Amino acid sequence: MARKILLVNDHIEGLANIDVYRRNGGYAAVEKALKTMTPDAVTEEVKKSGLRGRGGAGFPAGMKWSFLAKPPGVPRYLVCNADESEPGTFKDRYLMERNPHSLIEGMIVSSFALGARTSYIYIRGEYYYVLQILEKAIAEAYEVGLLGKNIMGTDFSLDLYVQPGGGAYICGEETGLIESLEGKRGNPRIKPPFPAVVGVWGCPTVVNNVETIAAVPHIVNMTGDEYAKIGIGRSTGTKLISASGHINKPGVYEIELGLPVEEFIYSDAYCGGISEGRSLKAVVAGGSSVPVLPAELILKTAAGEPRLMSYESLSDGGFATGTMLGSGGFIVYSETACMVRNLWNFSRFYHHESCGQCSPCREGTGWMEKILHNIESGHGKVTDLDLLVDICKKIEGNTICPLGDAAAWPVASHIRHFREEFEYHINNPEKVKDPRHCEKQPFVRKAQSNPA
Amino acid sequence: MFKVTIDGIETEVEPGTTILQAARKIGGEIVPPTMCYYSSLEGSGGYCRTCIVKVSAGSAKDPRPMPKPVASCRTPVQDGMVVQNITSPELLEARAGVVEFLLINHPLDCPVCDQAGECDLQNLGFAHGKEESRYDFPRRVFEKKDIGNKIQLHMTRCILCYRCVKVADQLTPGRVHGVMNRGDVAEISTYIEQAVDNDMSGNMIDVCPVGALTDKTFRFKSRVWFVNPTDAHRNCTKCSGNVVLWFHGTEIYRVSARKNEWNEVKEFICNDCRFENKKIENWVVEGPRKIERKSVISQNHYEQYNQLKAQIEKQRARLANGETPDIGDISLRT
Known part of the structure; x- marks a missing residue:
């Protein structure tokens, strides 16, 4: 079960350097795709591989690619979503930091498959040092002719740009990302139209996660059927x-x-x-x-x-x-974790990161955070839990982008599975005044044999 | 032509029409309320979520229901689409939630607000809101900003509909105001305290659904129901010159653009007409204005809203009893 694909070479020193990367089999997929395959054949391999979007939604990447509108005379774009801001997620940073060329290789092969002549990597502003690593790697790739005009002597040309974000979680949502990339306020757009039809600069666009794009060269190298056997x-x-x-x-x-x-x-x-x-x-x-x-x-x-x-x-x-x-x-x-405090922390994050465009999320996230702060600090009321569940219901599904859902799901699930702990907080305000109360005296939860 | 059914009433519309436009074509209380959509401003709508409807069949070809409520102002109809608005108790519940969200941080200072009486949020709250508030935290406040000598900005009342931003984008030569910050502290503001001053800026007042942007020349002068709306026009080089004069006796207290039955301005007016011509000799008076929209200042006051409210209560009672909504009940169309 210990098969590695993306991180198979990550122990090698200096992998961020293009020579080291190429000595270890790097850019073989570019050569294979550009010289021996058609763009549609690459898309077909990705479809066969069953690769699913690694950003969170798990939508099949090949299917997403095939939805891309291809009107004649209109440029198409590939955007890599490197705005990894989800609390608890730091995989893309590691990948880009250790192995930036695998992402660049993926961008070249994917752009070739999609017919994009300009591609962007949208990276979160806090990853500034990663951006510097990427820019250095891109400069190396331009130097050896892997980016720019007529890559490897073929008639495929590609320009790759890295664009840092300003530090907003919402810009990881694909349409918010596109708005931000265009230099506007990162408010998610109303869908439809989807980015596959109207995306960056009004042109058809595919937005994929770093890990998805980095997996594409491996699929090209080993064929989609082989990849599909893994997992x-x-x-x-x-x-x-x-x-x-x-x-x-x-x-x-x-x-x-x-x-x-x-x-x-x-x-x-x-x-x-x-x-x-x-x-x-x-x-x-x-x-x-x-x-x-x-x-x-x-x-x-x-x-x-x-x-x-x-x-x-x-x-x-x-x-x-x-x-x-x-x-x-x-x-x-x-067992020492306080789930109420944890949830309050999550809610505080979503409150802080809501873009403020649509009303349920703008007002609801702040409201939930305030109630949870009350419960955590020993000022909760018995009615608060039902109120929280009801607010979740009113936010979920009623917003423009999935941030509303993302804010509501943790609240609903924490209360669903840890209700007794919340009730303990409400009923014992004196005991929970100390922020480290759970470390000192863990709240022991009865295992539910038949969870509702 | 596409066939679409809204709350059991069938109509035919051109492809590309939105659900909201189709509902407005039918008219009556099945029309979803709107707070941010504005037909004469391109790209408006989708933000406030009050116009959400349930699509119980996507189209004749693909009759699956849509998983989430959709914003009717931004969703185009499909042939054979079946839409539920006030016949869906879950949807009414979801809309009541949106109204609650809009109101939790609203100051509810209607007694001192110039917009009272012609405020969309008041009407919305009356028809869809609940009587008690479940929010017991201090309401949000903002630092006061002066945006010029014509327009008064009350950020606490704002519901962030983005209409005034679209006005500035589409009617004026350069936008100097916009939305700053994010989340629940996002605010309408100008860049480095600049005054909003150009020929069409006054239209921000007319498009504002609440009392966040009000007319400084009319401020605290009178309640709107004590002034008499009168149609009038003048020759104007900058706009159509068709306006409504609001008389108190023989004195013109305020000049505004003409709003249609959906509370929307079709012909925007310039600041000269709005602020500089408050003498009766500047105008050709056409006659009393009939206010068609449903509000305190219309002749039948809240009559239509009372009917809608009764409908909503009925559907809520159905939901409480576990019954299914009754489509045959829609008989109160006007």
């Missing part, structure tokens, strides 16, 4: 997981999809178990936006089957007893 069912290939929280070995791990969650948490090859020998309380499996799951539901599904790290298995049971793979931000909580 399990419709979750093909490998996925980078950013593991953090109360574990012995936090970090970025590449896993083959289908790895049991239990093995991922407890195996020494991955997280290495819960820190300080404590017990597992909860896991947020795919970045802060996805529903939290308590220990018994993350290790086994409601039907009693072992839970696997795959799109299907993690979402088994819907939101009642399941979650989502999301962007792979795997946050582990031990």
Whole structure:
């Protein structure tokens, strides 16, 4: 199960240098695609590979590419979404920092497949040092003729630009990203029209995550059919997981999809178990936006089957007893974690990051944060929990972009699975006044045998 | 022509028409309320979410329902689309939620607000809002900004509909104001405290659905229901010159553009007409203006809203009893 694709060479010193990268098989996919394949053939390989978007939604990348409108005489664009801002997710940073050329190679091959002559990497402003690494790598690629006019002597030309963002989570939403890239306020656009029809500068655009694009050269090299054999069912290939929280070995791990969650948490090859020998309380499996799951539901599904790290298995049971793979931000909580404080922290983030364009998200995120702050600091009311659930319902699905949903899901799921802990906070205001109360005296949660 | 059914009423519209436009064609209380959409401003709408509707069948070809409520002002109709507005209790509940969100940080200072009586938010709150508030935190406040001697900005009342931004983009030579900051502290403001001063800037007042932008020359002079609206025109080189004069006795208290039954201006007027010509000899008076829109200043006051409110209460009661909504109930069309 320990197959590596994206990070197979990441132990090599100086991989960010183009010569080292090429000595280790780099840019072979560019040569193969540009010299022996047609753009449609590359798209076909990606379709066959079953590669799904690694940014969070898990939409098949090949399908997304085939939706791209191709009106004659209109330029098309490929945009790489490197605005990785989800709390708990840091996989793209590692990839770009260690192996910037794999992203550039992916951009060249993907742009070739899509017919883009200009492509952008939109990177979050906080990753300024990563931007410098990328720009250095791009300059190297221009020098050896892998970017610019007539790449490798073929008639394919590509210009690649890196654009830093100003530091807003909302600019990771694809239409918000496009607005920001155009130099406007990063408000998400109303869809339809989708970016595949009207995107950057009003032209057809594909927006893909860093990890998705970095996987494309490997698919070209090994063929889509071979790639599809890795993984399990419709979750093909490998996925980078950013593991953090109360574990012995936090970090970025590449896993083959289908790895049991239990093995991922407890195996020494991955997280290495819960820190300080404590017990597992909860896991947020795919970045802060996805529903939290308590220990018994993350290790086994409601039907009693072992839970696997795959799109299907993690979402088994819907939101009642399941979650989502999301962007792979795997946050582990031990028994000392205060779930109320954790949720307040998440809500504070969404309150701060809402763009303020549509009313449910603008007003609702702030409202939820204020209520949660009250509960956490010992000023909660019994009616607050039902009110929070109702606010979630009113936000979810009623907003322009998924930020509203992302703000509502953690709140709904924390209350669904950890209601007694919230009630404890409301009923014992004196005990929870100390912010470190859960570390001193962990709140012991009764395992639910039949979660509703 | 596309066939579309809204709340059980069928109509035919041109392809490319939005659900909202189709509903307005039918008329009556099935028309979704709007706070940010403005037909004469390109690209407006989609922000406030009050006009959401449920699409229970996407089209004749693909009759699957849409998973989420959609903003009717920005969603084009498909042939055979079936839309539910006031016949869907879940949707009315979702809309009540949006109204609640719009109101939690609104100061509700209607007794001292110049917009009271012709305020879209008042009308919306009356028809779709709930009586009690569940929000017990201090309301949001902003530092006061002076944006010139003609227009008064009250940021606390703003619902961020972006209409005034679109006016500045589409009617004036250069936009000097816009939305600053983000999230619930986003505000309408000018760049480095610049005054908003150009020939068409006064239209920001007319498009503002709430009392965030009001006329400084009319400020605190009278409640709108004590002034008499009268159609008038003058020869103007900058605009059509067709306006409404608001008389108090023989004195002109205010000049505004003409609004249609959806509370929208079709012919924008210039600042000369609006602010500089307050003498009766400057105008050719046409006669009393009939206010068609539903508000305190129209002749039948809130009559239509009362009918709508009764409908909504009925549907809510159905939801509470676990019954399905009754499409045959829509008989109160005007």
